[in-house]
Amino acid sequence: MSKATDVVHHGRDPRRQEGLVNTPVYRGSTVLFPTVAALEQATRNPNDGVFYGRFGTPTHFALQDAISRLEGAAGTVVAASGLQAITVAALALLRAGDHVLAADCVYDPTRRFCEGVLKRFGVETSYVRPDAGGDIAAEFRPNTRLVILESPGSLTFEFQDIPAVAQAARERGAWVMVDNTWATPLLCNPLALGADVVVHAATKYIAGHADAMLGTISCNARSFEPVRGMAQALGVYASPDDCFLALRGLRTLDVRLKRHEATGLALARWLARQPEVECVLHPAFAEFPGHALWRRDFRGACGLFAAVLKPVPKAALEAMLDGLRLFGMGYSWGGFESLAIPVPAAHLKSARRQWPHEGPLLRFHAGLEDPDELIAELDAGFARLRTASRSLPA
Ligand SMILES: *Cc1c(COP(=O)(O)O)cnc(C)c1O
Numbered sequence: 001m002s003k004a005t006d007v008v009h010h011g012r013d014p015r016r017q018e019g020l021v022n023t024p025v026y027r028g029s030t031v032l033f034p035t036v037a038a039l040e041q042a043t044r045n046p047n048d049g050v051f052y053g054r055f056g057t058p059t060h061f062a063l064q065d066a067i068s069r070l071e072g073a074a075g076t077v078v079a080a081s082g083l084q085a086i087t088v089a090a091l092a093l094l095r096a097g098d099h100v101l102a103a104d105c106v107y108d109p110t111r112r113f114c115e116g117v118l119k120r121f122g123v124e125t126s127y128v129r130p131d132a133g134g135d136i137a138a139e140f141r142p143n144t145r146l147v148i149l150e151s152p153g154s155l156t157f158e159f160q161d162i163p164a165v166a167q168a169a170r171e172r173g174a175w176v177m178v179d180n181t182w183a184t185p186l187l188c189n190p191l192a193l194g195a196d197v198v199v200h201a202a203t204k205y206i207a208g209h210a211d212a213m214l215g216t217i218s219c220n221a222r223s224f225e226p227v228r229g230m231a232q233a234l235g236v237y238a239s240p241d242d243c244f245l246a247l248r249g250l251r252t253l254d255v256r257l258k259r260h261e262a263t264g265l266a267l268a269r270w271l272a273r274q275p276e277v278e279c280v281l282h283p284a285f286a287e288f289p290g291h292a293l294w295r296r297d298f299r300g301a302c303g304l305f306a307a308v309l310k311p312v313p314k315a316a317l318e319a320m321l322d323g324l325r326l327f328g329m330g331y332s333w334g335g336f337e338s339l340a341i342p343v344p345a346a347h348l349k350s351a352r353r354q355w356p357h358e359g360p361l362l363r364f365h366a367g368l369e370d371p372d373e374l375i376a377e378l379d380a381g382f383a384r385l386r387t388a389s390r391s392l393p394a
Helices: 002-009 036-044 057-071 082-093 109-120 133-139 162-171 221-234 240-251 253-272 293-295 314-322 369-388
Strands: 075-081 099-103 124-128 144-150 176-180 197-201 215-219 277-281 306-308 340-341 363-367
Touching: 002 057, 002 240, 002 253, 057 075, 057 215, 057 240, 075 082, 075 221, 082 109, 082 144, 082 176, 082 197, 082 215, 082 221, 099 109, 099 277, 109 124, 109 144, 124 133, 133 162, 144 162, 144 306, 240 253, 253 277, 253 363, 253 369, 293 314, 314 340, 314 369
Parallel strands: 099 124, 099 144, 144 176, 176 197
Antiparallel strands: 075 215, 197 215, 277 306, 306 363, 340 363
């Protein structure tokens, strides 16, 4: 079946829920067993059914099942946030003395977890250029146990060659984890490209309405037991209400993404024509460095992209952004609403890659509003930027 059909049908079974179309929110801690024998059987095999609230309810299982089928995974664990999905998966696959290789564009809190927590437990992390491809082989150490990719980086949009990295890692016995949040399970499936673990901030497009925090960890057959075991050992638990919202978001994910993609492209093309814009970081542009990898490994684009402006006075940029009304300013993305933020310069500096641009980087999330009205608002924003630039020293 196509992904469009799958998102409508996976993760619900009306026959098991009184005929109701949607899997309801099951809230619960204690699960009752009718006999000592049933209690003992469940205690021996806590993952065979509903055992205790922390191990998951039918609401959790429905979402796990749906994401597993969409990602082609042996199993999926849900976590309380996207960041928790990343940290639990890493803890599951690492032990003291190991080394982690991370793409230099990974989500900043991922990097902080490596530096702040893994380091304390005797795991060292080094960073590799996102475009290293198969050359990553030279970066492996005898104790490299995990490679962390985020393709594309959600602030700087570098695509990584997942199959080439996975091949190099497999030859050296290392795991590969991919943060697939940008693509959602609809536009790319890293397990099929050779990864072992795929994480999503379901907070973003899967929930899709800026009203839930949730993460998912989808595993191949080898990684599922260690990941689920670590999640259970740490007491990882996601709210069933947020799982319900994610299941509900999933039903419209395909149509929403198509609109986010179309509007994102319209905005990107318009931005590329503005004299103040140095370049637009959108993978559908033929001149974009990640274009070929994106064409090969992805089935489309979401609505998140960025534009590099030519250098402008900060106050002029503020005049532009502070006056936006349809575009909100704030972190996260993937909801129904448009967003625009200046990417903090600290995120662009790092040891292994040279950020080649001087001007500010603006990240846009194309929401579900009327695209022409969004463009009109950006047009007025650039007019404010021009007026302010003229009256300010550079
Ligand atoms: C937002 C985000 C996360 C973290 O998700 P939360 O649910 O906010 O914890 C992880 N990775 C990427 C790429 C993200 O954009």
